[in-house]
Structure formats: structure tokens, C-alpha cells
Amino acid sequence: MTVDPLAEIVTLLQPSASFSKLVEYAGRWRINRDVESKPVYFAVLEGQCRIIVAGRPPIIIGVGDFVLSPSTSVQAIESIDAPPRGIDMVPTELGEGRYRVGSGQAPVNLRMQVGLCSFASPDAALLVSLLPAMVVARGEPRLAQLLQLVGDETRQSRPARELVLERLLEVLLIEALRCGTDLAAGPSVARGLSDDRLVAALRAIHARPAHGWTVADLAAEAAMSRSAFFARFSRIVGLPPMEYLLAWRMALAKRLLCNRELAIEQIAAQVGYGSASTFSTAFTRRVGMPPMRYARTTAAT
Structure with missing residues (x-):
């Protein structure tokens, strides 16, 4: 896809x-x-x-x-x-x-x-x-x-x-x-998408956010060595590859929580976590509150 x-x-x-x-x-x-x-x-x-x-x-x-x-x-x-x-x-x-x-x-x-x-x-x-x-x-x-x-x-x-x-x-x-x-020529996803190597890795992340990506996997998508890919991705996109992946997964999770259509277990699976508990731990660490509390908070605003 x-x-x-x-x-x-x-x-x-x-x-x-x-x-x-x-x-x-x-x-x-x-x-x-x-x-x-x-x-x-x-x-x-x-x-x-x-x-x-x-x-x-x-x-x-x-x-x-x-x-x-x-x-x-x-x-x-x-x-x-x-x-x-x-x-x-x-x-x-x-x-x-x-x-x-x-x-x-x-x-x-x-x-x-x-x-x-x-x-x-x-x-x-x-x-x-x-x-x-x-x-x-x-x-x-x-x-x-x-x-x-x-x-x-x-x-x-x-x-x-x-x-x-x-x-x-x-x-x-x-x-x-x-x-x-x-014109600012700063790091961005747009710059990454115009890079003939990084574009493959970015599209892979977005196509399969639930996949258990590693830096080595993404480097292979970009046909680069692990170290060269890590440095190039960080410089051009503005975040290290795994940080970008985590940020994107959490952004997707927030949208799914706001929609209130899926159970926590289903959301966890869609954003790459093997269980609701591991997802909740990662989400709480990143966002500052558990997923269900976040869903209630956004529903009340």
C-alpha cells in the first residue's frame, strides 16, 4: 500500500x-x-x-x-x-x-x-x-x-x-x-520525502506503523548502512528514526483515542505494541497521562 x-x-x-x-x-x-x-x-x-x-x-x-x-x-x-x-x-x-x-x-x-x-x-x-x-x-x-x-x-x-x-x-x-x-532550508519531512534514499524509509513507516521497525530495517529500506542512514535521517528530517517512529505512533494513537471507536488493545496493535499494558506504559511516558484518561480528557473539551 x-x-x-x-x-x-x-x-x-x-x-x-x-x-x-x-x-x-x-x-x-x-x-x-x-x-x-x-x-x-x-x-x-x-x-x-x-x-x-x-x-x-x-x-x-x-x-x-x-x-x-x-x-x-x-x-x-x-x-x-x-x-x-x-x-x-x-x-x-x-x-x-x-x-x-x-x-x-x-x-x-x-x-x-x-x-x-x-x-x-x-x-x-x-x-x-x-x-x-x-x-x-x-x-x-x-x-x-x-x-x-x-x-x-x-x-x-x-x-x-x-x-x-x-x-x-x-x-x-x-x-x-x-x-x-x-526557503528556510531547515529539517523537515518534506525534505526527507525529496531525498531519494530517505523517502523509501518514510513511506515504509507510514505504510506500516505497527511493524516492529529497527534502525537496521529502515536503513535497508533506504539501501544505506545503519550509521549513514541514522545520521542522514536525523539531519534531514530533524528527528532520529526511532524518535520519529515513536512520535508518529503516538500521534496516530491520540487520533484513535479521540475517535473512541476502538478498545485499548486494538489501538495498541494498530500502533505497534504487543499488549495494552506496554502501549499504556509508552503512552503515559510520552504524553504524561494514561490512554483512557487522555480519551476522557479530550472528550470533555
């Missing part, structure tokens, strides 16, 4: 749209991402601007570019003719779904369709850490079309709105991750 790890991670994140807005920027302006503190995605409709990320060269984006930032790390976006570093601004609402940043008298130099989202998964922090911090896709009209669909759905109160938004966001995030460039 062929399994796409990237699609699994995005689906498990349970994305939902906070809102989508059309933002125009005028004059000299600068806005900090930490003002909103949510994952963001946007498409440039007109003009260009500069993205500032700590420790990285500035990134210039322009018309036709799409940016996805799943993490909430501090970033700044500013006009090409930027203001002094001490001046930060917040969007001003102009009307339904329309905002402005910068002087009301200055000419508009940038227009973007901006979306904010949130992730409902209890393992959101872990799953987001497996994705690139920021990707930029250039000249991909499908992304702009998807973003427009998300924006339209956000502003309507149609039946099944939340379900439609969740599915649209899943497609939007996957499309951005598979066709965009990881």
Missing part, C-alpha cells in the same frame, strides 16, 4: 480557517507576524514586498507568488522601501473582508489575499515541526484559485461550511508543500 506521509501529517493536523482577507498595503510599512500568532498563507496579487526571517537573507516576493508559513515563528513583512525598524503596524479594517496596512493617504504598493488558520490536532506542535517553517511557490495559479475558494467559503454561512473549509485547507497546504521551495 502506497502512503503519502505529507498528506497524512496535514490531515492529522486538522486545519481550520480563522478567516481570509484581502489586504492592501500603502506607503512605507512594516508588520510583524507575531501580532496574529497563527499559521498564515498568502498570495501576492499586485506589487512586491520583503519577508524578514531571523538568521536568513531577506526574501523578495511579487505578483503570482504564494507563501505558506505553518509555524508561528516571528517574521516581519515590509515594503521594499521599508520604514525604520522601530515602526510596526497592524491592519485596519476597511470593510467586509478588506484591510489596509500603512498610510491612508499614500498610494497602494501591494495587494495580497491573506489567510489565517489553526490546527486542532493535540499534536499540532510536533506535526508542524515536521513541516518546513516557510515555503514559497512561484507562478502556481492553482494555489491562487484554492486560496480564492477558501476565502469565498470563509465569508459564507453555507451548509457543511467547516467540513468544506477543512478539506480545502488540506488540499491547499499539500499543494503548497509539494510545489513550493523550502
Whole structure:
């Protein structure tokens, strides 16, 4: 069975749209991402601007570019003719779904369709850490079309709105991750999936999470020596192989516990444990509470 790890991670994140807005920027302006503190995605409709990320060269984006930032790390976006570093601004609402940043008298130099989202998964922090911090896709009209669909759905109160938004966001995030460039170049599953050796090991883990994998087994899937595989996987994905396997098993276990459709013994078997007791011990050590208590806690929230 062929399994796409990237699609699994995005689906498990349970994305939902906070809102989508059309933002125009005028004059000299600068806005900090930490003002909103949510994952963001946007498409440039007109003009260009500069993205500032700590420790990285500035990134210039322009018309036709799409940016996805799943993490909430501090970033700044500013006009090409930027203001002094001490001046930060917040969007001003102009009307339904329309905002402005910068002087009301200055000419508009940038227009973007901006979306904010949130992730409902209890393992959101872990799953987001497996994705690139920021990707930029250039000249991909499908992304702009998807973003427009998300924006339209956000502003309507149609039946099944939340379900439609969740599915649209899943497609939007996957499309951005598979066709965009990881400009932060940090470790991530996306980088692992683009590695011609590691991709086989990652797909094997996701296809058979219940299998009794060892580092040697996964190295064989990647056609590498054990030591070379361990070093390469840790560097490119960002976690050692067995740590990644454990994290993924626990993320799957949390989803199954939240669904409340299977007994503990069945969940244990599905995530690679020979008995309910060994699973409960591992889960408690990782999560800080026994599986049944976790299931009751999530059901009450």
C-alpha cells in the first residue's frame, strides 16, 4: 500500500480557517507576524514586498507568488522601501473582508489575499515541526484559485461550511508543500520525502506503523548502512528514526483515542505494541497521562 506521509501529517493536523482577507498595503510599512500568532498563507496579487526571517537573507516576493508559513515563528513583512525598524503596524479594517496596512493617504504598493488558520490536532506542535517553517511557490495559479475558494467559503454561512473549509485547507497546504521551495532550508519531512534514499524509509513507516521497525530495517529500506542512514535521517528530517517512529505512533494513537471507536488493545496493535499494558506504559511516558484518561480528557473539551 502506497502512503503519502505529507498528506497524512496535514490531515492529522486538522486545519481550520480563522478567516481570509484581502489586504492592501500603502506607503512605507512594516508588520510583524507575531501580532496574529497563527499559521498564515498568502498570495501576492499586485506589487512586491520583503519577508524578514531571523538568521536568513531577506526574501523578495511579487505578483503570482504564494507563501505558506505553518509555524508561528516571528517574521516581519515590509515594503521594499521599508520604514525604520522601530515602526510596526497592524491592519485596519476597511470593510467586509478588506484591510489596509500603512498610510491612508499614500498610494497602494501591494495587494495580497491573506489567510489565517489553526490546527486542532493535540499534536499540532510536533506535526508542524515536521513541516518546513516557510515555503514559497512561484507562478502556481492553482494555489491562487484554492486560496480564492477558501476565502469565498470563509465569508459564507453555507451548509457543511467547516467540513468544506477543512478539506480545502488540506488540499491547499499539500499543494503548497509539494510545489513550493523550502526557503528556510531547515529539517523537515518534506525534505526527507525529496531525498531519494530517505523517502523509501518514510513511506515504509507510514505504510506500516505497527511493524516492529529497527534502525537496521529502515536503513535497508533506504539501501544505506545503519550509521549513514541514522545520521542522514536525523539531519534531514530533524528527528532520529526511532524518535520519529515513536512520535508518529503516538500521534496516530491520540487520533484513535479521540475517535473512541476502538478498545485499548486494538489501538495498541494498530500502533505497534504487543499488549495494552506496554502501549499504556509508552503512552503515559510520552504524553504524561494514561490512554483512557487522555480519551476522557479530550472528550470533555
